[in-house]
Amino acid sequence: MLIQKEDLEKFKKLKISNILELSLIAPIKYSDYRLKKYTPFGREALFEIESKNIFKTPKYLKIQALCKNLEKDVEIIFFKYSFYHEKVFRQENLFIYGRLEYNYSKFQIIQPKKINENLVNRIYPNYKTPLRGDVFRRLIEKYIKKEYLLNEGLDESTAENIYTIHFPNSSFLKEYEKNGGFFGKYLESLKFVEIYNYLKKLKSKRVFNPSLMRCQEKSLEPFLKSLPFKLTNDQLKAIDDIKNDLLKKRAAKRMIIGDVGSGKSMVMFATAYLAYPKKSILMAPTTILANQLYEEAKKYLKDFNIALVTSSSKEVDLNGFDFIIGTHALLYRNLPKACVVMVDEQHRFGTNQREKIKKLIQEGKKSPHFFQFSATPIPRTKAMIDSSLIDFSFIKESPFKKDITTKVISREDFRELLVHIKKEIDKNRQVLIVYPLIESNQQSRYK
Helix, strand or coil: CCCCHHHHHHHHHCCCCCHHHHHCCCCCEEEEECECCCCCCCCEEEEEEEEEEEEECCCCEEEEEEECCCCEEEEEEECCCCHHHHHHCCCCEEEEEEEEEEECCEEEEEEEEEECCCEEEEECCHHHCCCCHHHHHHHHHHHCCHHHHHHCCCCHHHHHHHHHHHCCCHHHHHHHHHHCCCCHHHHHHHHHHHHHHHHHHHHCCCCCCEECCCCCCCCCHHHHHHCCCCCCHHHHHHHHHHHHHHCCCECCEEEEEECCCCCHHHHHHHHHHHHCCCCEEEECCCHHHHHHHHHHHHHHCCCCCEEEECCCCCCCCHHHCCEEEECHHHHHCCCCCCCEEEEECHHHCCHHHHHHHHHHHCECCEECEEEEEECCCCHHHHHHHHCCCCEEEEECCCCCCCCCCCCCCCHHHHHHHHHHHHHHHHCCCCCCCCCCCCCCCCCCCCC
């Protein structure tokens, strides 16, 4: 819901900008000004009284009265009093709020205050509410309504809990007093709204640029039929997300996350296929990886004119190529205008490098569709995903079953390890050895 014009200045004074932030300014105390049939001694409560006699001495003012809700006679005593007290407490029927005590065989209420209504008073923190108390309460009553909270995107349960915090019922007040503050679902709802509001504000900071080029609707079937294997459902879902991105007028910003071996490279090739005849660029972190992607792309995109750009490549005109694969050497070449820019293992590039390749192709505010691939989402990327600053697709399935046996070995087991390696090689399988110990160490049992 939009804040009404006459209230904008009040919201500004409170240093808040929406109803969710207003709802987070919760009461710090409740005074239950409602009649109760039973009131324990030593507790403050509301009493309905009927005044009978009034006595005044220099030291105190005493009113003898009937307490209607307790059905007992009480003495109301003021040790500090003024003409106001004499006038007000001469009234026959009124509500007072104070502490019930039993002294000298008499029920007494010491120094109570007159209450106009039978209600629950909410006390809000002064340091958060520079507005006058009655002005702030009117603001709460005007904007903290269930329908408005639901319109802000909260679910039914959370909206109900937040509403109850500001407009408490008997069961809430009983539990609040018992727990000495907010508890259970009410505390959780306040924390949820705090996080939800933060993420909502972050999401609004996302900048959408118009796309440099829009792709035409294109069937993926010919590409899929040309493959000697089937893609997993997660791969197809990621490709479908990218296909929808390519048809939009705004430039995509999407992260595709998948474990090593989940088939992210096939998603890259499918993206280049969907963008064709417009150009695609793919940047990889190492020459080895760029070469691998280049060889794979030639295998699965047979009709494409594909270029490989590394630091050792000769300077050539890249305008004649459909798909350009390279290392960071791409950042120092004259790149053609491309529909799609992809970055593999994006966490291994700096932010400036990832932005630079986009800017080399950017035209004014128009940007290429930008897709990042990673098996290792860094904290910054995770934060951007959580904040909806980028879209993401998650490839969980693996195209093959991983049969992994883990075993801890020491020096004595080395001969057994070598026998196992020889057996694997004899079966025409590959062996990868990752060995971090590069110097001999007297303290270690490893070679």
